[in-house]
Amino acid sequence: MKQPLRILHLEDNPVDAELVQVTLTREGIACEMLVVETRADFLAALGRAEIDLILADLTLPSFDGMSALAIVRQHYPELPFVFVSGSLGEEAAIETLKSGARDYVLKSRLARLAPAVRRALSEAEERTERRRTQEKLAQAYAEIHQRAESYQSLFNSIRDVIVVTDNQRRIVQVNQPALREVFGYESDEVVGRGTELLYADPQEYQLTGQEVFDLHNPARGRIMELRFRRRNGETFIGEMYALKRLDSSGAATGNIGMIRDINERRKAEEALRESEMRRYQLQVELHYAAEIQAKLLPRNGPDIPGFDVAARCLPAKQVGGDFFDWQEVCEGVWALTLGDVMGKGMAAAMLMATVRAAVRSVSHNHPSRALQLAEAALQHDLDNSESFVTLFMGQLHAARRRLLYVDCGHGFAFVRRRDGTVRRLLPRGLPLGVPGSKAYREGSVTLEKGDTLVLYSDGLIDARPELKLDSHLLARQLEGAASAAEMLERLIGLTEQQGPQPDDVTVLVAHCTAEQSPVPECMASGSCGSHNEPMPGTGNE
Known part of the structure; x- marks a missing residue:
């Protein structure tokens, strides 16, 4: 900064x-x-x-x-x-x-x-910085494309250590700049001497003489990796291309060895292997993390009398910060939750697991009370991580077809009536982790046969910003769908695109399939917080 x-x-x-x-x-x-x-x-x-x-x-x-x-x-x-x-x-x-x-x-x-x-x-x-990097990469790719031919020519002209010997393997000529750089010798220190002074292993020197530098063997070139010794005694791995030196008549008069120090290349190869192993281990860990996160989400739809419910979460990366959940908090009353932790990836996934556990532990309370308790439990973690969570939590009384809910800064929730009209679910409050002086306000809505509750995360909009998705456009996607699963597929299908998914996408659909039924006496007693009638003046029906 x-x-x-x-x-x-x-x-x-x-x-x-x-x-x-x-x-x-x-x-x-x-x-x-x-x-x-x-x-x-x-x-x-x-x-x-x-x-x-x-x-x-x-x-x-x-x-x-x-x-x-x-x-x-x-x-x-x-x-x-x-x-x-x-x-x-x-x-x-x-x-x-x-x-x-x-x-x-x-x-x-x-x-x-x-x-x-x-x-x-x-x-x-x-x-x-991301934009500048992309611009620099584009410029670099253009330059590489334009200069590839000249770079290749330049690379081919780089001189390794070229050692020319006679038929007794005595050095008669050597290129001085490369000799000094690789071996540390001056040319007058090696000319006239045998090439054994360049080898680190006498046995390798003998073997190359028998297999390559024997003047009676066929004049074929050969590439080998050998150990060499510098003037200061340091050894290194080198790559040598050896071939015969021929006169104008084609007779062998000596040998030519072109030597390249490949120590750095070998180190780079080893580093690459280690990097690949670390990358593989990280991929394995991310794979296991994704499996665990997927197992935290409900695997099968809930068995709620009179309702067909389906949901899916698509992380932008291997793991994400979105989640959905449902649980029967008491007989005939189900808590339905969809949350979105700020950010994506591993950090959001870790916080998502904490938020999910905190919310589940208090879901048996009235929604406003439950989220007050959840925020109190999460406040320290949210402050330390400088993050916040948007969340929609509702308690569905199955027999009454009545949903009592709290929207913590989420806003992506609506009810599509059987006749196609759309009702936004108000009021809305602040996200978890954002300081505010007011208590969470509750709302309520009664669902009739054919009505559909839709909850979704902002990733659905981020995936297709050019469509300017809104509740009415999304509601029209549900027309004629026979089940909650089909509705879910239509909404998820809107995110299909080329390129990476910009954000986590989560959708929950609850479709009312039956008329309201009489409420058993045991359920009407108010034993569960959501069975009580909503408090007046809270935005409820």
């Missing part, structure tokens, strides 16, 4: 702007702050100065942070953008992240500002 940073701060309160700069400086982030409060000044600063980071209040008298974010995303997509606001509702907080902001910090919690700035800058540097 370069310092000092040039920060454009959209803020109308000079005191708040100064407090932000003091907070960053105190945390060791030197910065030059350019404070503006109007659209015109904001645009002028963007065009005039080289900005490293944008901080913005959400609302100002004549301009707003979301409009500023839209401008930046359109014209400067790699420029990191962080909201610093005095008040930021739950809906607004989620919208800022989905609109492209890297983070948001409440003015009352400026202790989070420095980590948020460092993380935003680090992510921006990674994206910039």
Whole structure:
């Protein structure tokens, strides 16, 4: 992270702007702050100065942070953008992240500002470095293609140690630059002497004389690996191409040996073998990790009376941070969960296992209470990993066909009614791991025969951003499907594309197949938290 940073701060309160700069400086982030409060000044600063980071209040008298974010995303997509606001509702907080902001910090919690700035800058540097690397690779490939022929010619002209001998194997000529570099001798130290001084093993010297340098043998060239000795006594493995020296009539008058030091090549080959072995071991470990993660997810659909349920998780890498789950928390009541840990790969997979275990352990509670308990258990791990989790958790009362749920910043959930209409599932709260002052609010929805509950992760959208997927478009994909499995296949099929999958994709479908049935007396007693009627004023029906 370069310092000092040039920060454009959209803020109308000079005191708040100064407090932000003091907070960053105190945390060791030197910065030059350019404070503006109007659209015109904001645009002028963007065009005039080289900005490293944008901080913005959400609302100002004549301009707003979301409009500023839209401008930046359109014209400067790699420029990191962080909201610093005095008040930021739950809906607004989620919208800022989905609109492209890297983070948001409440003015009352400026202790989070420095980590948020460092993380935003680090992510921006990674994206910039990746783009630069791709550009350099493209340029390098073009140059290699253009110069391949000249490089090949240059390579072929490189001189190894060329030793010319007479028929007694005495050295009569040698190329001095290569001799000095490989063996450490000057030419006058070896000319007139036998080639045995170059060999490390007398037996190898004798064998090459019998098999290759015997003047009565056929004049065939041969490549061998032999041990040689330098002037200082050090030995090395060399590759020698040996052939006869012929006169104008074709008679053998001596020998020619071209010697190349292959010590470094042998070391590189050994290093490559070790690297391949480590890569293989890593692949095996990742394979086992993927197997274990797959086994953590339910293998078979739940047997919920009146419902057909199917789900699938497709990690972007061998392991991922998405998960789905279901369990019967008490008789006739099922907990349905879909979560998405920030990031992907092994780090997200490790955190995913922890989140899944924590949520399962409290799923027998009312959804809002369950997620309060889960967040309390996970808060330390989420803080240390600087991560958060979006999660949708519902308790389905099978007999009543009623779903009581909490949406923790997930937002990708809807009910498709039998007639094709779509109902969004509100309210929504903050993700697990994101500080907030309000308790999780519950919502509820009653499902009739033919209705379908759909939960999915943002990987479904990331895989096909050009389609601008929304609930209505996804709901239309379900028309005419005969089962939850077929609905699932249609939604997963939207992610089929060329190239690597950008993010983990998870989809859960619960299709209501029967009318509401009478509730047994034992289930109506309220022995399970979700059997009680939802609290009024929480967004329920």
